[in-house]
Amino acid sequence: EVQLVESGGGLVQPGGSLRLSCEASGFTFSNYNMNWVRQAPGKGLEWLSHISSSSSNIYYADSVKGRFIISRDDAKSSFYLQMNSLRAEDTAVYFCARDADDFWSGYFDSWGQGTLVTVSS
């Protein structure tokens, strides 16, 4: 069974940093492209970032470009989102999601349960 488990969320002050992790199991992690998606309280879904299976292709939404960094460690079946210069508007539940294809054709076929990030003083 495919499982994705996020961790690392919490309360952080504006301007601070946080690192989210997503640990995968039930499939050959190194073969898959992965994504981060977030959902602000009471709002819709927002795609944030994609990392290819080889880490050769990385993409970011304009809203986080230059502040967030995606990475992966296939040996640990995990990937990460380093979030810097956090703002109040980054407050959201952050989901990790597996891509069923490449960046241009893909769709999110498995999701984690989400981890809440709250940016507040």
Added chain:
Amino acid sequence: QSALTQPPSVSGSPGQSVSISCTGTSSDVGSYNRVSWYQQSPGTAPKLIIYRVTNRPSGVPDRFSGSKSGNTASLTISGLQAEDEADYYCSSYTSRTTSRVFGGGTKLTVL
């Protein structure tokens, strides 16, 4: 403002059919057969229900179907059941910003 436009809400009675539209542009929905749909119940993660416009993952009832015409994709749910009450989101790749985008979401109420 979301890149893909969905109606905020739709409703229907049990047994009826409802459709949810997802309108984009020639940079996304109109150019690629890569629209996917997700169902999200309160407090839970989204679940893939349609991919590549018309395809259903295994385990998704055939009451759920997808289609596309021009720049608008649609999700149709036939034989509505109480358990279908949820939020629904469409998604696509867009060449305009080289990114993945979601619609704003549609809340389905089963009356």
